[in-house]
Amino acid sequence: MVNIDNYNFKGLKALIRVDFNVPMDKDFNVTDDSRIQAAIPTIKKVLADGGAVILMTHFGRPKSGPEDKYSTKHLIPTLSKLLGMPIKHAPNCIDAEAVLACGTLEMGEVLMLENTRFNPEEEEGDKVFSEELSQLGDVYINDAFGTAHRAHASTAVIASYFDVGEKMFGYCMQGEVSAAEKVMKDAERPFTAILGGAKVSDKILIIENLLNVANNIIIGGGMAYTFFKAMGGNIGSSLCEMDKLDLANSLIKKAKAKNVHIYLPVDSIIADKFDANANTKVSDNMHIEDGWMGLDIGEKAVKEFCDVIANSKTILWNGPMGVFEMDKFSNGTKQIALAIADATSKGTYSLIGGGDSVAAIHKFNLADKVSYVSTGGGAMLEFFEGKELPGIKAIRG
Numbered sequence: 001m002v003n004i005d006n007y008n009f010k011g012l013k014a015l016i017r018v019d020f021n022v023p024m025d026k027d028f029n030v031t032d033d034s035r036i037q038a039a040i041p042t043i044k045k046v047l048a049d050g051g052a053v054i055l056m057t058h059f060g061r062p063k064s065g066p067e068d069k070y071s072t073k074h075l076i077p078t079l080s081k082l083l084g085m086p087i088k089h090a091p092n093c094i095d096a097e098a099v100l101a102c103g104t105l106e107m108g109e110v111l112m113l114e115n116t117r118f119n120p121e122e123e124e125g126d127k128v129f130s131e132e133l134s135q136l137g138d139v140y141i142n143d144a145f146g147t148a149h150r151a152h153a154s155t156a157v158i159a160s161y162f163d164v165g166e167k168m169f170g171y172c173m174q175g176e177v178s179a180a181e182k183v184m185k186d187a188e189r190p191f192t193a194i195l196g197g198a199k200v201s202d203k204i205l206i207i208e209n210l211l212n213v214a215n216n217i218i219i220g221g222g223m224a225y226t227f228f229k230a231m232g233g234n235i236g237s238s239l240c241e242m243d244k245l246d247l248a249n250s251l252i253k254k255a256k257a258k259n260v261h262i263y264l265p266v267d268s269i270i271a272d273k274f275d276a277n278a279n280t281k282v283s284d285n286m287h288i289e290d291g292w293m294g295l296d297i298g299e300k301a302v303k304e305f306c307d308v309i310a311n312s313k314t315i316l317w318n319g320p321m322g323v324f325e326m327d328k329f330s331n332g333t334k335q336i337a338l339a340i341a342d343a344t345s346k347g348t349y350s351l352i353g354g355g356d357s358v359a360a361i362h363k364f365n366l367a368d369k370v371s372y373v374s375t376g377g378g379a380m381l382e383f384f385e386g387k388e389l390p391g392i393k394a395i396r397g
């Protein structure tokens, strides 16, 4: 497989699939440009070599065909500012206008194609559409890890129309894939996975797959209470998925058989209502009073979890330990984040993967104190589930 670092783009038009699906306010201002920033190193590499850049991305969820609010033209001011240069825009992906815009693009220029999802063929992974897209550039770069779990035209199928020597990962994709593989395929031991968040049902496949690779699995957040209920505990009105009790017991059994240590929080901060100003007290998790709910892990659990983290050489964290959005219930998540940062400073490899743990690590200003913070969302979760991602396979073969 070609490594982008060893490739010279001089005189070539690079077709780059990026993930610019960024949040925007009603006046079309990008409110978080981190996904655009993530693609800048790849774009700059092509330009610095003397090549030209053609960008493809989806943006929002257009229902059937073009919708002005989802036009990629709204992304241009932000991209232009970040790159410090003007950006051209083609009002479609594959029509005559797009072909002309790509054909007349000069080296050193950047062109943004219209939203790939304005064409239904994108999500259908249509071969004709993919081939037409592929003809717009000389080489294909996939820098969109966030959509690597989709077998869409511009994220996967298109790659089959380029030779092995003409397709590669961009820097963002490369970083995400190597972080995920370091943890899931090449972890230094002990390897501890920390899982939290609201529901067990969202994380079943991840837990099952982690039982094959982790030494320890820490389970916190709302999902922990289903396990206590399954063990016969009284969990008051804490979150619980009654239809997952058998599953929780079977995961505990499987972990024992595989010699994986599952850590559940021994205590919780419980509240008399789901409210930032609720009354609170500490409770052990097998005896939560009726009418009260666990909204954060307690001090004893924090201490035990932090000891496990301090003795780990690889850490994967997905999901908060409590309702960290409310200050009263953020301590558990914050202490875990601090413990991961501390372990990282002593040589442990730490990957923060997916959704709300990423939001938490930013909230506590610790993003630069861990080894890698994934931008991947759903793609990273599917990777943790052990699935082969179409966007990766399409490049690697």
Ligand code: AMP
Residues within 6 Å of the ligand: 196, 197, 198, 199, 202, 220, 221, 222, 223, 239, 294, 295, 296, 318, 319, 320, 321, 322, 323, 324, 325, 355, 356
């Ligand atoms: P997820 O998207 O499944 O990772 O869940 C994240 C959400 O779970 C966050 O919004 C947290 O507020 C919520 N959460 C974490 N712990 C609890 C809990 N003990 N009770 C209710 N919600 C929780």
